[in-house]
Amino acid sequence: MKRLLFLFCFCASQLMAQNSLKFANIGSFKTQGGKTIQNCKLAYRTFGELNAEKSNAILFPTWFGGKSENLVSNAGTMIDTTKFYLILVDALGNGVSSSPSNTPAFPDITIRDMVNSEYALLTQKLHINHLYAIMGISMGGMQTFEWLVAYPDFMEKAIPIVGTPKQSYYDILLWKTEWNIIEQAGKNPAARKNAMRQVATVHNLNLATPDFYIRTEQAENAYAKIQKAGDDYVTNNNPENWICQIKAMLSQDIYKTSGKSLAEMPEYIKAKMLVIVATRDGMVNPQSAMDFAKVVNTKYVQLTSDCGHLATGCESDKVKKAVSAFL
Template identity: 80%
Template sequence: MKKFLFFFSLCTTQIFAQNTLKFASIGQFKTQGSKIIKNCKLGYRTFGQLNAEKSNAILFPTWFGGTSENLIANAGTMIDTTKFYLILVDALGNGISSSPSNTPGFPDITIRDMVNAEYTLITKNFQLNHLYAVMGISMGGMQTFEWITAYPDFVEKAIPIVGTPKQSYYDILLWKTEWNIIEQAGKNPVARKNAMRQVATVHNLNLATPDYYVRTEKAEEAYAKMQKSGEDRVKGNNPENWICQIKAMLSQDIYQTSGKSLSEMPNHIKAKLLVIVATRDAMVNPYTATEFAKALNTNYVELTGDCGHLAPGCETDKVKKAIAAFL
């Protein structure tokens, strides 16, 4: 989510500043709903060098509404590209890769569809048969959970950050409310796009905690900042892409897609895990990720400040240290 950018250090190496967006065609892609995306394409960016053994690749998919360009500052602070070959990938539906905004008749998709498309990219276009790690923030964390259950022998390590293996009741309330706001604007494209102003307010209301906003923002500036946030959302996000990725998140349930219960997961999952949650997250509830980490008795980090879903940015040093040690 784009606001993460303002909370991570923007100091990146020269290689990050010089890198450009690339596109890969993965041909006809069949979704979990048996629909076909013709000429399916994925955007991506790479950093660092793949070693001779092809054993140092890390995949980092985008968060909800985010792009690989948005990820550059985050990846630059988290991953040492002198050691690892980093692949930032634009998830289906984000407006860069195949999406409602650039593909006529684009069907509903799931988080598993995003992951299956990324698997095709990695195996066919990059010709890799193994990933050292998969990691992601928010919806990227959801994709990370899906990766390790969909392709348990393919990934050595996984780092889901403020993601979830299964949507909670509270998460469903939030995502369905944002979806409903757009739908209630009717079919007129202009009205639907303008509805993103109200979506922005609901989204920001859940992005951080009340304590965070009281601590960091002035009440006298609230109306002006709400207006600016709404305008930015209208300009920066296509409502059909927004709904597309909301639908994908609402489908998130690794127990259903894998056919494995929580008690069966320790035997099913092969990857080593570092699960990072924010205990005061009102956008992606931490309960199911916490439950998952405890059931697998795996590496687990709690971010306990008042930043809510923005905690990975507010507690950057803690996150960077945990990731560096884990990798």
């Protein structure tokens, strides 16, 4: 019994050690805009064991406003960590890694900057020079698309999930509206923080479809739910970090950063791909990703529920099955 208890405690301590947040200082990091982030730090968590050949690593960056702790249960159900070495990374600007909220004079960044910083983390700090796979959800999917053109030989496989290679007109309308709400609050930090209440309403309006909300919510509860969502956004989100990552998403265009047209992508992309889109997504329009998948002639999964951008949760079994089979 004592031996069993010891083994249980040892395994639990090992899991906690892997799950713990780590920080890597990648030094002076130069952005695409020519600015420098001094003592640039990236936070990350790892699960599983890196094999001797260092050939089983999977990188999974965070979504918009998300943190690696939010990914633990999500990524953990998709990736077999007895087989793969999973690296969850906090993207620049999320408030954990270097961000406006923790770094003075933090400059504007792009999705390519997020990818370049993650490349530095892998190669300089973790000494990993090749990935088995890169994958991500939403803004993590945008980073996945950017990885494909920034470092086309760096990974064997790529799985962008409800991401986009280029922002659509509708996406730009959404992100610019959220950004404007904060800016219109003026320069007072408290007013800008309180503006996150209205950001929450706009954000949630686009997170799922009208059919989803009608099906799952009662109109009588709307005001209370809106109030609670506003409270949560004020408590859990820094408006300057929010704007920072919005600006990064607005810059997303892999055709511009690579200098390659969509027609040239089949010859340029090296990794095997699985593209997953939500056909009724009102937050990250799926058309650009669908066009990409068709031209590149890659594996392609459509989530068709009324959950919109939340379809990865509503159709999680479909996503897990597709990801597992592809990996």
